[in-house]
Amino acid sequence: MKHRAKRVRRAPAIVAAMMVVVAGAAFAHSKQEVTFPHDGAVLAAPPDVVSIEFDAPMRITVIRLTSEAGDTFELGRSDDMQPVTDFRAIPPALPNGRYTVEWRGLSADGHAMKGRFSFEVAR
Numbered sequence: 453m454k455h456r457a458k459r460v461r462r463a464p465a466i467v468a469a470m471m472v473v474v475a476g477a478a479f480a481h482s483k484q485e486v487t488f489p490h491d492g493a494v495l496a497a498p499p500d501v502v503s504i505e506f507d508a509p510m511r512i513t514v515i516r517l518t519s520e521a522g523d524t525f526e527l528g529r530s531d532d533m534q535p536v537t538d539f540r541a542i543p544p545a546l547p548n549g550r551y552t553v554e555w556r557g558l559s560a561d562g563h564a565m566k567g568r569f570s571f572e573v574a575r
């Protein structure tokens with residue numbers, strides 16, 4: 453499965469292009485590595501946790517769980533907005549449907565990052 457964490461780009465295009473060239477060597481963003489549910493997962497029961505693992509601490513500033521219909525579901529966080537490598541949040545009991553989790557965060561190197569993943573609950 454493809455990872456979708458990416459830097460929130462604010463730099464002009466030319467700078468962004470240069471950054472892509474040297475990205476691997478010069479920048480050490482904290483990256484989204486593994487999520488639960490996995491991106492594209494179809495679950496036979498609603499998830500009792502939503503989690504995101506990072507390769508280096510990430511301070512999650514925004515986390516949003518929305519249904520396909522656009523309803524937002526509250527997630528119970530326990531990270532106290534501190535940088536974590538294993539972010540976990542507790543969703544309410546979710547009805548059947550498709551959901552997307554979107555997050556924004558501050559990488560250990562100070563860069564603003566964001567990512568998203570989707571899953572389906574189909575009992």
Ligand SMILES: [Cu+2]
Nearest residue numbers: 480481561563
């Ligand atoms: Cu970075």
